[in-house]
Amino acid sequence: MQGFRFFALVGLALTLAAAAVTAPLRAQDRAVPYWASLRYETVNMRVGPSGEYPVAWVYQRKGLPVKVVRVREGWRLVEDHEGTQGWIAASQLDPERGGVVIGKGLAEIKAEPNSAAVVKWRAEPGVVGAVKSCREGWCDIDIAGRKGWISAARLWGSEALPGG
Numbered sequence: 001m002q003g004f005r006f007f008a009l010v011g012l013a014l015t016l017a018a019a020a021v022t023a024p025l026r027a028q029d030r031a032v033p034y035w036a037s038l039r040y041e042t043v044n045m046r047v048g049p050s051g052e053y054p055v056a057w058v059y060q061r062k063g064l065p066v067k068v069v070r071v072r073e074g075w076r077l078v079e080d081h082e083g084t085q086g087w088i089a090a091s092q093l094d095p096e097r098g099g100v101v102i103g104k105g106l107a108e109i110k111a112e113p114n115s116a117a118v119v120k121w122r123a124e125p126g127v128v129g130a131v132k133s134c135r136e137g138w139c140d141i142d143i144a145g146r147k148g149w150i151s152a153a154r155l156w157g158s159e160a161l162p163g164g
Contacts, residue, residue, distance in 0.1 A: 032071060034163025035131075036078070037098030038064045038088075045086035049075035056086045063128045065098035065157040081156040097164070099131040099141060099157030101150070109148035113138035120148045134158045 038059055045057040049072045059080075069085070070077035076093060079085045081100050101107045106122035113136065123129075129143035138149045139158045152158035 031163035033067050033069045033161045035097040035157055035161060036066055036068050036076070036093040036095055037130075038062055038066065039092050039094040043088060043092045045078070045084070045088055047086060049073065049077070049087045051089070053087065057084060061128065063094075063098050063130070065100055065128070065131075066093070067161070068093070068163070097131045097157060099129055099139060099150075099155040101125050101127045101129075101154055102156045103154050107150055107154040109141070109143070109146070109150050110138075111148060113140070113149040115151075117149065121146065123150070131155070131157055134160070 038061060041060060041062045043059045044055045045059065046053040047056045064080070066078035066080055066088070068076045068078050071090075072087075074090050075087045076090050077085060078088050078093075081102060101123045102125055104125065106124060107127075108119045109121050109123055110117040111120050112118075123143060127143060129141040132140040132142060134140070134152055137152050139152050139155050141148065141150050141155070
């Protein structure tokens with residue numbers, strides 16, 4: 001009986017460990033398009049859905065948001081904020097939503113989601129952050145630990161997508 005309990009506990013532990021490892025990849029198997037972000041500081045974008053295809057672009061920006069527009073066997077066809085499309089291995093993507101400040105001039109990060117709210121700070125175009133949620137034209141954003149609200153019009157990654 002002791003041996004059965006031991007093997008049952010080991011089996012349960014292995015099942016939970018496998019689920020924890022594959023959860024980020026399963027989270028990316030959802031309706032397209034959806035938002036994701038680059039998991040690592042350096043990520044290769046390829047011209048096709050395999051490591052055999054040439055690298056078209058090398059991103060050097062962890063957390064940069066991308067729009068996943070197509071899914072194929074461990075690869076994702078993504079589009080960046082400049083409209084560039086290419087294939088990235090699913091393991092290189094984080095299913096968490098990101099955003100990048102767009103437009104001209106500094107974008108105001110506010111204390112509350114409205115235009116009359118106090119300005120906490122300003123962010124330059126190109127600054128990347130984690131998007132918590134968006135509603136009524138404003139997005140709750142975390143930029144390197146600093147939190148606030150930014151106008152959705154100033155953030156690429158604010159659009160509601162079918163897959164999230």
